[in-house]
């Protein structure tokens with residue numbers, strides 16, 4: 350049976366922070382609100398755009414603004430790949446996994462349209478058998494149903510799949526779905542988010558950990 354790896358997107362495959370940061374600060378500027386540092390925005394990422402905006406407005410002492418979501422998305426969708434690139438070494442990892450016969454899928458809390466536009470802009474869309482976005486299904490990570498629906502769409506099976514991510518949502522969703530999880534040390538999460546999962550310090554360390562996860 351085919352082995353499948355389910356990748357988180359932001360902070361795992363791609364370094365998308367600079368474009369999220371820029372789009373958020375344009376939104377803030379348009380509302381005459383103070384900008385955020387890159388570090389602050391990093392802590393807002395991980396639970397999808399509606400929650401990112403909720404956190405940003407809460408940090409300015411404001412309630413959620415329903416007009417912010419469409420405004421942010423229109424800007425971000427047009428500018429998602431200005432600075433965003435695969436993490437260094439990741440392209441070779443994807444090539445190597447494909448050569449070993451792994452199927453690959455993306456399970457991200459980023460809205461599906463923005464995620465698809467980003468993958469297309471980076472020329473990556475053909476690499477993945479499926480993409481499950483934060484609004485593709487009724488639930489999103491850490492709900493395991495997000496991982497399982499993405500895996501199903503990729504034609505994979507839980508007993509032959511591994512979840513890879515940089516956030517506790519990824520580790521929790523993968524485990525609750527019955528998949529072994531591997532934590533990415535280069536991403537946006539805090540070290541404790543690994544929660545006991547094996548940690549890949551660099552993309553190059555991933556393939557061996559993926560093989561081990563299924564051999565266990």
Ligand SMILES: O=C(O)COP(=O)(O)O
Pocket residue numbers: 357358359360393394395396397398401456457458459460483516
């Ligand atoms: O959109 C987010 O906040 C996080 O997206 P991710 O699930 O790809 O990390």
